[in-house]
Amino acid sequence: MHQTFDAALEMNLLHANQTGADHNREHFDEWGITCLNLMSSPGAGKTVLLEKTLEALQHQIKMAVIEGDMTTELDADHLRQYGVPVIAINTGRSCHLDSRMVAGGIHQLKENYDPKQFDLVFVENVGNLVCPAEFEVGEHAKVALLSITEGEDKPLKYPIMFQEADCLLVTKLDLAPYLEIDLKKLENNVRSMNPSVKIIFLSAKTGEGLNDWFGWVKSQIKMPVCLNG
Amino acid sequence: MHQTFDAALEMNLLHANQTGADHNREHFDEWGITCLNLMSSPGAGKTVLLEKTLEALQHQIKMAVIEGDMTTELDADHLRQYGVPVIAINTGRSCHLDSRMVAGGIHQLKENYDPKQFDLVFVENVGNLVCPAEFEVGEHAKVALLSITEGEDKPLKYPIMFQEADCLLVTKLDLAPYLEIDLKKLENNVRSMNPSVKIIFLSAKTGEGLNDWFGWVKSQIKMPVCLNG
Numbered sequence: 422m423h424q425t426f427d428a429a430l431e432m433n434l435l436h437a438n439q440t441g442a443d444h445n446r447e448h449f450d451e452w453g454i455t456c457l458n459l460m461s462s463p464g465a466g467k468t469v470l471l472e473k474t475l476e477a478l479q480h481q482i483k484m485a486v487i488e489g490d491m492t493t494e495l496d497a498d499h500l501r502q503y504g505v506p507v508i509a510i511n512t513g514r515s516c517h518l519d520s521r522m523v524a525g526g527i528h529q530l531k532e533n534y535d536p537k538q539f540d541l542v543f544v545e546n547v548g549n550l551v552c553p554a555e556f557e558v559g560e561h562a563k564v565a566l567l568s569i570t571e572g573e574d575k576p577l578k579y580p581i582m583f584q585e586a587d588c589l590l591v592t593k594l595d596l597a598p599y600l601e602i603d604l605k606k607l608e609n610n611v612r613s614m615n616p617s618v619k620i621i622f623l624s625a626k627t628g629e630g631l632n633d634w635f636g637w638v639k640s641q642i643k644m645p646v647c648l649n650g
Numbered sequence: 651m652h653q654t655f656d657a658a659l660e661m662n663l664l665h666a667n668q669t670g671a672d673h674n675r676e677h678f679d680e681w682g683i684t685c686l687n688l689m690s691s692p693g694a695g696k697t698v699l700l701e702k703t704l705e706a707l708q709h710q711i712k713m714a715v716i717e718g719d720m721t722t723e724l725d726a727d728h729l730r731q732y733g734v735p736v737i738a739i740n741t742g743r744s745c746h747l748d749s750r751m752v753a754g755g756i757h758q759l760k761e762n763y764d765p766k767q768f769d770l771v772f773v774e775n776v777g778n779l780v781c782p783a784e785f786e787v788g789e790h791a792k793v794a795l796l797s798i799t800e801g802e803d804k805p806l807k808y809p810i811m812f813q814e815a816d817c818l819l820v821t822k823l824d825l826a827p828y829l830e831i832d833l834k835k836l837e838n839n840v841r842s843m844n845p846s847v848k849i850i851f852l853s854a855k856t857g858e859g860l861n862d863w864f865g866w867v868k869s870q871i872k873m874p875v876c877l878n879g
Contacts, residue, residue: 462691463779463808464800491780493806514810516745516780548808550692551720551745551778570799570822571693577722579692579777581743593799599828 438556441520445559448527452536455641456544458558460582461566463548466592468496469625470566470634471543475503477635482642485534487526487544489518496545506534516552518544523558540642550575554582562587562641569593569600573607576614583614588637594624667785670749674788677756681765684870685773687787689811690795692777695821697725698854699795699863700772704732706864711871714763716755716773718747725774735763745781747773752787769871779804783811791816791870798822798829802836805843812843817866823853 449456459467475484485506488497497509508526512518523544530536544560546553554563565586567575570593576583583589589611597604604622611620619637623630678685688696704713714735717726726738737755741747752773759765773789775782783792794815796804799822805812812818818840826833833851840849848866852859 462693462777462800463804464691464797490807492809493803495803495807514784516778547780548691549745549778549780551776552781555743568693568799570797570825571691574722574724575692578719578724580721596799596825596828599825 435555438520441524442557442559445520445524445527446561448531448536449542449559449561452539453643454536454539454542455562455643456542456558456560457562457564457638457641458544458546458553458560459564459566460546460550460553460586461548461592462550462568462571465548465566465568465571466625467545467548467566468499470590470592470623471500471545472503473625473631474543474635474638475500475505477631478638479503479505482540482639483538484541484543485530485539487518487523487530487542489522489545489547491515491547506530512547516547516549517556518546518553518558519556520558527559541638550579550582554585564588564590566590566592567607567611569597569602569604569607573603573610576607576610580614583611583618586615586618588619588621589615590630590634591620591622592625594622594629595626664784667749670753671786671788674749674753674756675790677760677765678771678788678790681768682872683765683768683771684791684872685771685787685789686791686793686867686870687773687775687782687789688793688795689775689779689782689815690777690821691779691797691800694777694795694797694800695854696774696777696795697728699819699821699852700729700774701732702854702860703772703864703867704729704734706860707867708732708734711769711868712767713770713772714759714768716747716752716759716771718751718774718776720744720776735759741776745776745778746785747775747782747787748785749787756788770867779808779811783814793817793819795819795821796836796840798826798831798833798836802832802839805836805839809843812840812847815844815847817848817850818844819863820849820851821854823851823858824855 494509497507500507508529621633723738726736729736737758850862
């Protein structure tokens, strides 16, 4: 968020975005889709995590991805190898996805597929530990990733992302032996910002923690409504 | 930058920021100060680099730091241990420093010190690989850091930062043996965005490359004007 705008303009912007996000969420709800919004600094491992997740869960859960990047379809192309629909959105100079951009992705999904077939849509946001946390896109839960290479102080320095997250993935755990990082302090710093957030330590490289993540993802899927009780 | 604003508003915002940046630069020029703006993703190593730089150069160059963070003075407190003036600016919800905020820092510096004593002011920006590149603060050169843990594709995915940088520091080189990273490809990706940028590979941990960085910093210092030719 750019502080040089006046407060009223800022409120209007966030209000318009929220209205769009609520509209997107109504579509997802109508189609029985759970939407998860993945956010982190650049290079924390969002795309690799999605690759591992698509690979592991594609026979259990019907998934699609809305992939946000400033430029290029590099990440979208990586993910298309897994045979799931991947809608690429280039944000240009924008440092985050907003609900209007994701609405465009939803419309593309609806034009090309029967949306009711999907259980889960991942939104991969632009790599940025600040602004994506303030712009809802219609997700049901926010997933933040923090690489241990970024340091244990980041929850204190970038509080909004950690306050907003429903699930925090601490990534690149395989690098712990080569860093001076206090993982307990990192966890305490996260808890000081958000006492109830689900925290999972993982390494996409070694596989450590991935089953916990897959379990959390499955717990977020909407159950079919049982009309007869 | 938030794309949901209309183009005219965006131009006004950037224009106002640029006017402020030019004004800040006039102050720096009047006092014979070189200003370097350090930018990167969160956790790429800006603060540790500054610690090493203050330690190595404090007896050769008179330095001060304007330290931007959303919240906390954690980094400012680290740097104060080196006995140089450190002005902390909390940006609140803002994802980058702008010229107005840095003007506030300059005024604090002027109130508490004779500014003409300084050769060099470092501005450490908020950790963000997107927006800081678009908001000049009055610097004479932009220094971008990219940790090798972020991956070799980042110059392609976040082009503005790499296009704007005068000097690019590729950090955390000591972690190369534990990552699947192609450093030549990373360098080529940087060059494809900015053929003339100065690139230095370094590790603040092992010290590799730091002398090249110190040399570049010294090359940026303004020479005293020789009035008698």
